[in-house]
Amino acid sequence: MDAAPEITIVPDPAAIAEETAREILEAATTAVAASGRFTIALAGGFTPRETYERLTLAPYVDRMPWERTWAFFGDERVVPPDHPESNYRMAAASLLSKVAIPAEQVFRIQGEHPDPDVAAAEYARRMVEVFGTRRGEVPRFDLVLLGLGVDGHTASLFPGSLALKEVFRTVVAVHAAAAAIPTRITLTFPVLSAAARLVFLISGAEKAKIVKAALVDGALLPATMARPADGRLRFILDRAAAALLPGRS
Numbered sequence: 001m002d003a004a005p006e007i008t009i010v011p012d013p014a015a016i017a018e019e020t021a022r023e024i025l026e027a028a029t030t031a032v033a034a035s036g037r038f039t040i041a042l043a044g045g046f047t048p049r050e051t052y053e054r055l056t057l058a059p060y061v062d063r064m065p066w067e068r069t070w071a072f073f074g075d076e077r078v079v080p081p082d083h084p085e086s087n088y089r090m091a092a093a094s095l096l097s098k099v100a101i102p103a104e105q106v107f108r109i110q111g112e113h114p115d116p117d118v119a120a121a122e123y124a125r126r127m128v129e130v131f132g133t134r135r136g137e138v139p140r141f142d143l144v145l146l147g148l149g150v151d152g153h154t155a156s157l158f159p160g161s162l163a164l165k166e167v168f169r170t171v172v173a174v175h176a177a178a179a180a181i182p183t184r185i186t187l188t189f190p191v192l193s194a195a196a197r198l199v200f201l202i203s204g205a206e207k208a209k210i211v212k213a214a215l216v217d218g219a220l221l222p223a224t225m226a227r228p229a230d231g232r233l234r235f236i237l238d239r240a241a242a243a244l245l246p247g248r249s
């Protein structure tokens with residue numbers, strides 16, 4: 001049974017950061033109480049940066065179980081980790097370098113690898129090792145953070161991509177011609193739908209049309225195909241991104 005999305009509209013990007021930090025802390029606390037650890041897949045792009053920075057400040061920096069947190073990435077651009085477009089670089093600068101997650105519990109997708117298909121397969125293997133999944137099982141993240149592109153993509157799952165039809169592999173390399181960095185490595189829908197929580201962070205007037213398409217018009221988009229089979233689905237939007245939702249104008 002697909003979860004009905006929880007939609008939270010907040011005033012501005014700072015409020016998205018506050019609300020998402022609160023969600024992450026709640027997810028982490030719940031997960032550690034249940035299983036002894038918290039597994040999260042971090043989102044890339046621009047929007048999550050402010051959330052990551054918020055987590056490095058009180059009360060979150062003191063209350064998050066960092067030593068029991070395992071951090072992965074939802075996707076990565078095929079660039080070196082010090083490249084301005086690297087999702088790892090953004091997360092390391094805004095979060096990972098400032099909190100006490102043990103380095104061996106941070107799993108970077110090797111965007112610098114000469115063969116993105118090999119890098120994708122290696123990342124999938126690391127997930128199997130950490131989650132202890134058997135053949136045919138899919139890692140269940142406690143929380144996957146996602147963004148929404150103006151074309152409806154999420155992670156690096158773009159409209160029209162063959163990756164949208166992937167039902168076996170958990171990580172694939174893709175070529176997204178429309179993207180600034182076209183070659184990318186991404187988690188696939190099997191992983192997104194296995195998650196306990198999927199949380200979309202969406203900010204800005206430029207997203208209003210695609211938000212309406214996704215949340216009101218029922219458009220078939222990668223972002224609307226990402227649905228937890230047995231978990232929570234949440235959209236945290238600011239007013240600008242939610243401007244075309246009913247009752248918002």
Ligand code: 6PG
Pocket residue numbers: 043044045046047048074075076077087146147148149150153154155156
């Ligand atoms: C990426 C992200 C991508 C992002 C959306 C929204 O690597 O770029 O995985 O899916 O979340 O493009 O990006 P913004 O937050 O920059 O609008």
